[in-house]
Amino acid sequence: MTNSENVLKDLFVDSRSKRNLSIFYAFGMALLIYQAAVFHVFKIDEIETKHDIDSFELNFVESSESVDESRTVDDGEREVVTYDVSESMFQSNSGMGLLLINVAYGETSGEIADPCDTVTVDLVPNQVPADWNNAANVLTGTSDNCESISLQLMVFPEYSGSTTTVEGGTQQQWIQAWTNPDYGNGEFELGIEVNVNAPITSGIPTVQDSDEEVTITWEAVFFEVSVTQL
Amino acid sequence: MTVEVDDNGRLVMASSQQELVFIGAILSIALGFFALRLIRKNKKLSWNESIAGHLIALMFICKGIQNAATGYFAQSFERFVTEGDMSWQFWGQLTGMMDYAFGSSIIMISLLYPVPLLRNEKQLKIGATIIVSLFVVLRTLLDLTGNGWSGLHLFGALYILAGLFWGSVYIKFRLTEKAERNKSTMNIAIVCGLLLTLQMGHIWMLWPGLFLQSDYFYFVDLGGGPVTSLLFDYIWLAGYTFCIAVGLSMLAIEVYQAINGNSSILLYIILPYFVLGTIGHAVLSSSDLAAFGFLDQDTEIKELWKTFTTQMHFTILRSLIAMYILLKYGFFDVDEETRPTAKLMTIILIVVATSAVLELIQSIIPINQMLTAALLGIIIAFGIGWEERSFDGLVANPANIRDYIDKKWFPSVALPDGFLKKLDYSFLIFIVICFLVSFIVWQTDGLYELMLKRGGGLG
Numbered sequence: 001m002t003n004s005e006n007v008l009k010d011l012f013v014d015s016r017s018k019r020n021l022s023i024f025y026a027f028g029m030a031l032l033i034y035q036a037a038v039f040h041v042f043k044i045d046e047i048e049t050k051h052d053i054d055s056f057e058l059n060f061v062e063s064s065e066s067v068d069e070s071r072t073v074d075d076g077e078r079e080v081v082t083y084d085v086s087e088s089m090f091q092s093n094s095g096m097g098l099l100l101i102n103v104a105y106g107e108t109s110g111e112i113a114d115p116c117d118t119v120t121v122d123l124v125p126n127q128v129p130a131d132w133n134n135a136a137n138v139l140t141g142t143s144d145n146c147e148s149i150s151l152q153l154m155v156f157p158e159y160s161g162s163t164t165t166v167e168g169g170t171q172q173q174w175i176q177a178w179t180n181p182d183y184g185n186g187e188f189e190l191g192i193e194v195n196v197n198a199p200i201t202s203g204i205p206t207v208q209d210s211d212e213e214v215t216i217t218w219e220a221v222f223f224e225v226s227v228t229q230l
Numbered sequence: 231m232t233v234e235v236d237d238n239g240r241l242v243m244a245s246s247q248q249e250l251v252f253i254g255a256i257l258s259i260a261l262g263f264f265a266l267r268l269i270r271k272n273k274k275l276s277w278n279e280s281i282a283g284h285l286i287a288l289m290f291i292c293k294g295i296q297n298a299a300t301g302y303f304a305q306s307f308e309r310f311v312t313e314g315d316m317s318w319q320f321w322g323q324l325t326g327m328m329d330y331a332f333g334s335s336i337i338m339i340s341l342l343y344p345v346p347l348l349r350n351e352k353q354l355k356i357g358a359t360i361i362v363s364l365f366v367v368l369r370t371l372l373d374l375t376g377n378g379w380s381g382l383h384l385f386g387a388l389y390i391l392a393g394l395f396w397g398s399v400y401i402k403f404r405l406t407e408k409a410e411r412n413k414s415t416m417n418i419a420i421v422c423g424l425l426l427t428l429q430m431g432h433i434w435m436l437w438p439g440l441f442l443q444s445d446y447f448y449f450v451d452l453g454g455g456p457v458t459s460l461l462f463d464y465i466w467l468a469g470y471t472f473c474i475a476v477g478l479s480m481l482a483i484e485v486y487q488a489i490n491g492n493s494s495i496l497l498y499i500i501l502p503y504f505v506l507g508t509i510g511h512a513v514l515s516s517s518d519l520a521a522f523g524f525l526d527q528d529t530e531i532k533e534l535w536k537t538f539t540t541q542m543h544f545t546i547l548r549s550l551i552a553m554y555i556l557l558k559y560g561f562f563d564v565d566e567e568t569r570p571t572a573k574l575m576t577i578i579l580i581v582v583a584t585s586a587v588l589e590l591i592q593s594i595i596p597i598n599q600m601l602t603a604a605l606l607g608i609i610i611a612f613g614i615g616w617e618e619r620s621f622d623g624l625v626a627n628p629a630n631i632r633d634y635i636d637k638k639w640f641p642s643v644a645l646p647d648g649f650l651k652k653l654d655y656s657f658l659i660f661i662v663i664c665f666l667v668s669f670i671v672w673q674t675d676g677l678y679e680l681m682l683k684r685g686g687g688l689g
Contacts, residue, residue, distance in 0.1 A: 007347045010638060011402055020405045021398055028475040031440070035471040038443050039464050048460070050449045050518070170517060172529070
């Protein structure tokens with residue numbers, strides 16, 4: 001047979017080839033029609049809005065663990081008090097939002113006209129995962145009038161506790177983003193320094209004010225996140 | 231254009247996929263350059279094989295550039311979101327234009343190899359003119375006139391046309407009369423199947439999505455948002471649909487032939503793609519994002535699945551399949567002079583692909599680095615061992631596609647003097663033009679303007 005210049009003649013040379021190729025083309029056409037129907041009719045609304053970005057509302061339900069402890073610190077000394085949050089809190093919540101610390105003291109020497117001592121406290125940045133550089137943090141405080149000192153550490157990044165609206169992603173992704181048991185999990189260290197302000201009667205041998213008792217209240221604020229699509 | 235950003239306002243792309251496109255770039259460019267060098271030295275090729283061989287090598291060079299550009303596009307688009315960097319337009323345009331070369335080449339190859347459907351010089355000229363005009367010149371002009379990503383680009387045509395041509399030849403020779411079956415008819419069918427696998431394998435893994443109307447299939451959007459029109463998205467998906475039609479037809483035929491005692495290696499090559507598609511349906515359906523959303527941040531399991539299936543085929547397996555075709559089907563005339571180059575090519579491709587896969591596994595499973603280094607050593611040793619034992623067998627016994635069938639299928643066409651050299655140079659010039667056009671599009675904010683015009687935005 002000489003070279004045919006029409007390939008179609010050779011492809012469709014016999015009834016077997018015609019049948020096989022016709023089935024192939026018909027199947028291809030059928031799938032193309034099906035895809036066109038799904039694309040332009042059945043799923044058209046979904047396809048046209050596929051790039052619309054979903055909005056979600058994040059709500060935080062707070063619960064906290066509170067621990068008190070007292071410590072007597074000598075004049076001129078610095079003591080470090082540590083605190084570990086209960087593991088059960090991490091397991092039962094989405095994450096730890098912030099850590100609040102209250103340090104209270106009074107003048108306990110019992111001496112007449114003894115002024116309040118100076119108490120300085122500082123939360124020591126360490127390896128505990130937390131938002132240590134957050135502008136809302138209050139990591140140090142001083143008092144010389146027996147008023148309580150309040151410190152605050154934002155633990156979960158971007159946590160504010162208030163309801164927030166976010167865009168994009170999925171509900172599951174946002175829950176995942178706001179669920180992390182690592183933040184706040186570790187040993188926090190609070191440095192306490194006392195400098196005694198001696199009473200005017202300090203010259204008398206029996207008058208003594210050489211330390212102070214401080215009461216520390218640790219409050220670990222946890223949250224449970226719920227995500228609602230708007 | 232809509233992009234997904236994380237809760238810190240940062241655009242995220244799965245890092246494994248980003249790394250894979252760079253591995254794909256290395257593999258494709260290495261394959262392309264080595265193959266071009268070897269094919270140019272092979273004087274035994276017939277006219278259609280010569281053109282097809284050159285086009286395979288050149289299209290892989292372009293694909294390699296495209297893969298790298300895709301990776302840089304993702305990185306620069308991230309900077310666009312955070313810092314306003316506009317260079318993403320350069321990489322985005324370059325990615326698109328390199329695909330013009332890849333798509334046009336693959337259509338042309340399907341018209342010429344293994345059996346030339348264009349049978350004389352006139353048909354060759356007409357075919358080439360239509361392909362270059364429609365899929366290169368027109369597209370470039372549309373891009374330069376601010377009409378990028380339009381329906382007229384006919385994205386998806388490469389799948390329909392190549393699927394139609396190779397699919398027809400495959401069916402013709404795979405289902406030939408029993409009395410006419412021989413090594414050549416089988417080899418023609420197999421090489422058609424391999425070329426179709428190379429082109430469409432990653433799409434076959436999405437087959438359940440087509441029938442079950444899944445979001446991951448029907449939400450596929452090449453432009454990543456409202457930059458592309460509905461028509462553009464439809465044509466692109468029609469291409470995917472035809473790929474699945476071709477793949478399922480091949481699978482049915484291979485199963486039928488296997489039942490009738492005429493099985494071929496193709497069954498074992500195609501079947502895993504469809505099995506993976508079945509398994510992957512549950513994973514891909516886990517979110518409403520498309521299966522191919524390069525800039526999307528999907529669920530972790532879905533990203534992982536895509537990295538090891540569709541992206542793995544797209545970036546690594548394509549080069550390896552092409553290397554096998556080139557070696558097995560006699561595109562290289564391996565003699566004392568060319569043997570070191572051919573061996574070097576196979577070793578580079580196998581080692582790079584193997585180490586990339588191991589690195590990917592290591593990034594997911596916490597395997598000790600010393601262990602993976604040892605594993606890599608063992609695999610390379612086996613690879614080199616395979617190369618020593620099997621390379622000679624592979625290249626010394628090329629699959630014959632001509633000797634046992636009617637010569638009408640292989641008409642002679644006299645190519646003009648220096649035609650193949652001109653073909654190589656025309657690709658080189660086209661690549662230079664692509665860089666130039668991409669630079670112009672970047673400097674004139676062409677893609678950014680297009681994005682604004684079509685209602686896209688950052689979120």
